[in-house]
Amino acid sequence: MNKQMARYIQENMTEIISNWQEMMKNEKSERSFEVMPAELMDQTSREFAELMTSNLLESHQAYESRLNDFAEKVVRYGWSITFVTKAINHFGEIVFNGMERDGIITNENLRGFTEEFNKWITPIRDSTIDTYSKTWERTVSLQKIALQELSASLIPVFDKVSVMPLVGTIDTERARLIMENLLEGVVKHRAEVILLDITGVPVVDTMVAHHIIQAADAVRLVGAKCMLVGIRPEIAQTIVTLGINLNEFTTTSTLQRGVEQALAWTNRKIVEVDEE
Structure with a gap:
């Protein structure tokens, strides 16, 4: 099932990213996408989609490396941890609905795919939030040290x-x-x-x-x-x-x-x- 999910994402990447961007833009409490240039938003969206797919295909070490790089970027872009969580949930929802629409997910295999989606989304959400939190804390700490050094000298x-x-x-x-x-x-x-x-x-x-x-x-x-x-x-x-x-x-x-x-x-x- 993992290979089916990964293959579906790769074959429908453009449509999935487009639908995902629309859902994220409709998050009224977040303005992260509104202030990003279109080119940067497209690049970041594709990197996010590749991150989600790498969890299905790549080794744990390769996935962790990709995750760390992405976490540093979104912290720099100002994504909140709530926005990141919604991004993961929306991506999983779009993929599930698309596979259901295309007849890949049916009443007969619904239970199995539901379990596989939970096994896919839950770990990636937990690991992303954990990495994001560590990156954020490190960034804030470095900024605080830099500010102290700049603003407290006689x-x-x-x-x-x-x-x-x-x-x-x-x-x-x-x-x-x-x-x-x-x-x-x-x-x-x-x-x-x-x-x-x-x-x-x-x-x-x-x-x-x-x-x-x-x-x-x-x-x-x-x-x-x-x-x-x-x-x-x-x-x-x-x-x-x-x-x-x-x-x-x-x-x-x-x-x-x-x-x-x-x-x-x-x-x-x-x-x-x-x-x-």
Whole structure:
């Protein structure tokens, strides 16, 4: 029966893929197919169909290799695990209905084919979800590490003046990392003024403000001043609306103004030099 199923899929691949794409496009809660270029969608659909068929024909090792490659792609494309599950179920449904329509599946062999379809779909669904989950966790972990490395470094810009650009959402774990890097950087660079640049922070709520205030307090304890820069108008409005107290901060709208103020605090200033 496995060979019959595989042969049917191979002989009717174009029709199966077309019907499958239509079913996936009709999943209103998912927009994965809507945002994919047509050429990429066709390529991915064929790879998915070949993956489903390889489970019937290829060795376990070859199937696992194909499965890992496909899981990495769909994670990168933004397919949710729900979308992947529906994709597998819909593919099996289309093949079953097609074989039934063409008289391959009859009342006499219905029970046997039903068991074979369950033996085919259930393992491939379980293995795909497991591989997808591991790939997703690994991807998220790598992205988190990369974001932490990019957004929690103290950068010396002038003698005694350093900047820490913050990028992305600040949660408790990132706040801890920011605090550690901030204090280590102050001591390492002998900084007297620290500019916390929140230009890349999309939302400043009470929790984010609390973490920033804690970081500023820690900086003051080691003998340096802290300035908050990059406050966009919408962030300023949010801070006022939430009643967040930043009175102990010097704040500026841009990093440039912050640098000018930091230089003033260290008895320096930027001057223009006339060209002779």
